[in-house]
Every structure is written in structure tokens, then in C-alpha cells.
Amino acid sequence: AQSVSQHNHHVILSEAASLELGCNYSYGGTVNLFWYVQYPGQHLQLLLKYFSGDPLVKGIKGFEAEFIKSKFSFNLRKPSVQWSDTAEYFCAVRQNTGGFKTIFGAGTRLFVKA
Amino acid sequence: SQTIHQWPATLVQPVGSPLSLECTVEGTSNPNLYWYRQAAGRGLQLLFYSVGIGQISSEVPQNLSASRPQDRQFILSSKKLLLSDSGFYLCAWSRETLRRGANYGYTFGSGTRLTVV
Secondary structure (H helix, E strand, O other): OOEEEEOOOEEEEEOOOOEEEOEEEEOOOOEEEEEEEEOOOOOEEEEEEEOOOOOEEEOHHHOEEEEEHHHOEEEEEEOOOOHHHOEEEEEEEEEOOOOOOEEEOOOEEEEEEO | OOEEEEEOOEEEEOOOOOEEEEEEEEOOOOOEEEEEEEEOOOEEEEEEEEEEOOEEEEOOOOOOEEEEEEOOEEEEEEOOOOHHHOEEEEEEEEOOOOOOOOOOOOEEOOOEEEEEO
């Protein structure tokens, strides 16, 4: 069965530290890839997405992610985190077979210390 | 602009009681609609999705059902709640299309925290 793995369930960083959240998926076909963020008490929001083209995609608030097809990975990065980045981050993979099924990872809770 | 409304925000229900969670979308037509459950440490689990009125696909067999009586309304129901139905339920919509280059993600509602006691 298809799955999405996020390597860290909890990450604690100090402000200005660099961030990388891992995401791997198991599906051999064409995929669309997403990162969503849920700030405390708020809705899930789309952070960035990859559909085709440049495998390095840039999203809102200085986040970026790189799709490495050979590694089935779509890691999220930010060079310097801020306290306001404290949130839960979800990686999601949609199989681009004409269906609508999107599989989400378990999420990574990021806490940034001021 | 498009908005999605989900209610109630919190709900405490006894075991065996019925459930009805409602989700409505404004500002778009013929959206694809989804119900997800978010369990701690387990991510978002797709429960149901709908591509049109009366069209429901179930991803996980369980105690819940979904209906889409109108184009922009999606309802999650149960006849008799179980303790294991407790969780955080999210409605979402997307403007998916099968054509190449489509690049829409999901927009999520604010969620309903259901506690079955």
C-alpha cells in the first residue's frame, strides 16, 4: 500500500537555526507533492506544492522543498527559522493517475525556541 | 473568494448517539469534497471523498457515512458513535482536474474535535 513517511514527529530548534523535515513516499508512478502547515489554532494551509518542472520549489514564508525522484523524497527546508514557524507540518502525496486520493504523512511538530 | 465552513467546532457525544457534521463551500461550483480524520501521531486519514452530488467514495470501512445532498454541502454521519470515533475531523475541498498542469491543493475547514464519552 502507498504510504508517506515523515521521519521526525517532534523537532525543537532555536531561532535562526536551519530546518529540514524529511518526507519519503512509496509509490512508483507519477505523483504530485505537497507540504501543508497547521499553526496552533488555525486551519491547515498549503505551504508549497510540486507538480512538474524544477524539482526545487519555493513556497510561502521562505520555505522550499526539493523533489528527488530517485529517492522518493520531498524534504522541506528553511535556512533560518523563526518563532512564528512553530506549527505542525504535513507532507502529502497525490497519485497522479486520474484519481483523487491524497495520502498524508503523520506530521511533524516543530517548536522554535525564541 | 472561496471559503469553507465546518461546524460545530467541538462536540462531546455519548457512545451510541448519532452524529452529523456539516461542511459547506462558498464561492465555487462543483468542488471535490473530502472528509479527513486527524489522529495524533497518525496524520490525516482520508475517510470519504465526493466528486459530485450523490457521489460518495469510502476509503476506510467504519462506523461512519457521508452524504452530499447539494453541490457544496458535505455531511459526515454516524447512527451510533463508538469511543474509537473520537478525533479531529477535517473537511476539505479542491478544484481538481485531470488535465495536465492542474496544480490545485486542498483547502481545509477549521475542523471539528469530536469526543465520544
